[in-house]
Amino acid sequence: MAGIYFHYPFCSQACNYCNFHFSTQTKYRQQMQQAMKSELYLRKSELKTPIESIYFGGGSPSLLPASFFHKVIKSVNDCFKLGNDIEITLEANPNDLTLQNLKDLKKSGVNRISIGVQSFHDYELKMMNRIHNSNQGLKAIEWTSKVFDNFSVDLIYGLPKSNISTWAHNLDILTSFNPPHISSYALTVEPKTVLFRQVDKGDIKLLDEEAVQLQYDLLTSRLEKEAYINYEFSNFGKIGFHSVNNSNYWNGKPYLGIGPSAHSYDGHRVRSWNISNNLKYLKSIENGCLSQRKEVLKDHEVFNEYVMIGLRTDGVKIKRINESFGSNYGLYLEKQAKNHLLDRRLFWDGDVLKVSRQARFLSDGIASDLFMLKS
Structure with missing residues (x-):
């Protein structure tokens, strides 16, 4: 879908x-x-x-x-x-x-x-x-x-x-x-x-x-x-x-962004966005083309996005990380999460890492502590 x-x-x-x-x-x-x-x-x-x-x-x-x-x-x-x-x-x-x-x-x-x-x-x-x-x-x-x-x-x-x-x-x-x-x-x-x-x-x-x-x-x-x-x-x-x-x-499904500045995602690794200028956008469409930029996300960027979204929604699934990125990413996540687990800001629900109720407001900051800076 x-x-x-x-x-x-x-x-x-x-x-x-x-x-x-x-x-x-x-x-x-x-x-x-x-x-x-x-x-x-x-x-x-x-x-x-x-x-x-x-x-x-x-x-x-x-x-x-x-x-x-x-x-x-x-x-x-x-x-x-x-x-x-x-x-x-x-x-x-x-x-x-x-x-x-x-x-x-x-x-x-x-x-x-x-x-x-x-x-x-x-x-x-x-x-x-x-x-x-x-x-x-x-x-x-x-x-x-x-x-x-x-x-x-x-x-x-x-x-x-x-x-x-x-x-x-x-x-x-x-x-x-x-x-x-x-x-x-x-x-x-x-x-x-x-x-x-x-x-x-x-x-x-x-x-x-x-x-x-x-x-x-x-x-x-x-x-x-x-x-x-x-x-x-x-x-x-x-x-x-x-x-x-x-x-x-949040589930990483593909979407098409129509109009100036609109972003698109192919559901895998490619993200694109239209030019943020109304007149230039109109001229490009008039000429039958599209003025946009693209980027191919690297492993660590996809990982970081998943961690951020996971902590804001239903949790980060360690099985999915191991299958999508390799066990080294799973081990890295467990290591980075250690202090937050000790402080009870994070907890394990089976093999799903979740934010505790009292730390919900801090979700984005906690997620940034779990990010991998490069592959």
């Missing part, structure tokens, strides 16, 4: 923490829609297995009309074989959603909505320079739940000036809707963003790591009580509602 990701690189407004490739200009938006469909046909020989996930991200793909998704889904069906229970997700800003719009999206073939609410507090939304307000977030969830059985809501924790009480209030509101899936990420400061400059100048003070961890711990404990499964560090789903798109990435 495989997946396709469409990156629509336009937004109405720039969030101050975002470092994804996007533009707030209106120029080239129509051309981009056609170019993305054209790229799909250019690359129809790249995926040999049935498609079980289509994901529209960005940017803000919810700016597009429902008719666009209908046409693209038809084009995917023309180029590839679709799986029987294909998941088709649209990332959406709350302010772009109306009850009628959601009904139109469902008719177009979209069967899952991921709503970027991020917070239910207006002062936090303003701090992030989000384009919507808290009431629009509430309405978006209400309307989506009336039209779609499968949807997800995003929240950000660790925001400046937040505390355990304000975060608990966000969780109270969200869980009152009982969404089938929730994604929640810590605020990160990325270079070349407005937030980076604000922090650098001292205009915004970040929370310390301990305060952020307390919010994460509340997130996991609260959602567990609400019958959510924490199937990946930042993702929580009710039974039967785990994201197919996300799970495919």
Whole structure:
């Protein structure tokens, strides 16, 4: 099975923490829609297995009309074989959603909505320079739940000036809707963003790591009580509602990235990514070619990715490491994990290495201690 990701690189407004490739200009938006469909046909020989996930991200793909998704889904069906229970997700800003719009999206073939609410507090939304307000977030969830059985809501924790009480209030509101899936990420400061400059100048003070961890711990404990499964560090789903798109990435399945800056993976060792320039991307598609770069991953790079993803999901399987990379990699992992095992940050569940509950927040740092620097 495989997946396709469409990156629509336009937004109405720039969030101050975002470092994804996007533009707030209106120029080239129509051309981009056609170019993305054209790229799909250019690359129809790249995926040999049935498609079980289509994901529209960005940017803000919810700016597009429902008719666009209908046409693209038809084009995917023309180029590839679709799986029987294909998941088709649209990332959406709350302010772009109306009850009628959601009904139109469902008719177009979209069967899952991921709503970027991020917070239910207006002062936090303003701090992030989000384009919507808290009431629009509430309405978006209400309307989506009336039209779609499968949807997800995003929240950000660790925001400046937040505390355990304000975060608990966000969780109270969200869980009152009982969404089938929730994604929640810590605020990160990325270079070349407005937030980076604000922090650098001292205009915004970040929370310390301990305060952020307390919010994460509340997130996991609260959602567990609400019958959510924490199937990946930042993702929580009710039974039967785990994201197919996300799970495919983590399980190393092939995926095709369509649009400027979109990444692709062949399911083995080759990763590629399109040029992060809208005009150059459009010109390359117009010329019937694709401007992209490729890399072939080395053994230790594949190993490191597996360790990172494994500790964030269902654990690192020593048998898989020995079979995929050789017993020397398995021995190396056991040696590197020794101190974390003694500190009870890691534990063995049979032959699967897992992060303990109390160390879950530290998963990425622990994983980096297990990395192999070169083959």
